[in-house]
Amino acid sequence: MNTPHTPMTIGAVAKRAGVAIDTIRYYEREGLLPEPLRRASGYRSYDEGAVRQLRFIRRAKDLGFTLEEIRDLLALSADRHRGVKAVKQRAQDRLAAINERIAELTRVRDGLEQLIDACPGHGEPDECPILRALADQEGEA
Amino acid sequence: MNTPHTPMTIGAVAKRAGVAIDTIRYYEREGLLPEPLRRASGYRSYDEGAVRQLRFIRRAKDLGFTLEEIRDLLALSADRHRGVKAVKQRAQDRLAAINERIAELTRVRDGLEQLIDACPGHGEPDECPILRALADQEGEA
DNA sequence: CTTGACTCTAGACCTAGATCAAAGGTCTAG
DNA sequence: CTAGACCTTTGATCTAGGTCTAGAGTCAAG
Structure with missing residues (x-):
């Protein structure tokens, strides 16, 4: 179905999702993104799911949802x-x-x-x- | 025409204009209100003009003007x-x-x-x- | 191995428009 | 004269959603 495990750095995810790196870390702190796996070096390691979730957040934001409401939507969608x-x-x-x-x-x-x-x-x-x-x-x- | 000189404290002005005392001092700092006269004690002393100006600001804010735009409007209206x-x-x-x-x-x-x-x-x-x-x-x- | 790009953390800073706190001085009614 | 309301200043805090910095560590290419 999909590439099941294509590890990406935060920079790659940021580019593919169209958001800033700092924003990704901010969302993680705020509980909008799950904590990702880490490489031995401590680098965050993401897969496609993270890109999808970031795009979800971006679209919801475009519809005028606040981050708090989006957190709620994400919980509901699960x-x-x-x-x-x-x-x-x-x-x-x-x-x-x-x-x-x-x-x-x-x-x-x-x-x-x-x-x-x-x-x-x-x-x-x-x-x-x-x-x-x-x-x-x-x-x- | 109008009561030419009815000195008021900041609290009285706040009540008559429908804004908070802190907001008046904030507007003064931001250049939206002229610095008022002071009593010997240091208390600010306002007249009717201040109440009018505060109402002007409130209405402009209701029309969606930012404080910066209002500062501009006030200069123009003078x-x-x-x-x-x-x-x-x-x-x-x-x-x-x-x-x-x-x-x-x-x-x-x-x-x-x-x-x-x-x-x-x-x-x-x-x-x-x-x-x-x-x-x-x-x-x- | 070196260089340059990338990433890590903790924490400061930004906008806009206020709002609040602390510590103290003033005014007024009784 | 005193209680209590009101005023003064400086400076911190708040919301929302990030953005940036410093200083250090890591990765990939040549």
């Missing part, structure tokens, strides 16, 4: 059967968070857009709606 | 006439950045949504499209 349901739930949670963030940014964008449209781009600062919006005291509780 | 054009430009830059971020998040969301829809929520991890998407090696340069 759990045959019972993990799948939980993984789907995590993905749904992540989706909800992203949607909320999009809604928030959209609100901010619309507000900013209105201010820009109303600003002539010249004249007195007092007549600039952007500055007025920032400076006006509205909510004196 | 520049009668010539500042308005630059302020509008900064706002447009900010708008473009927000739109880009929304587009990015939307892409991520759509990808995640597809994975979730395709995941049965049970069964073997090998059949979970979420885990497969994260784990599959696609790009072996």
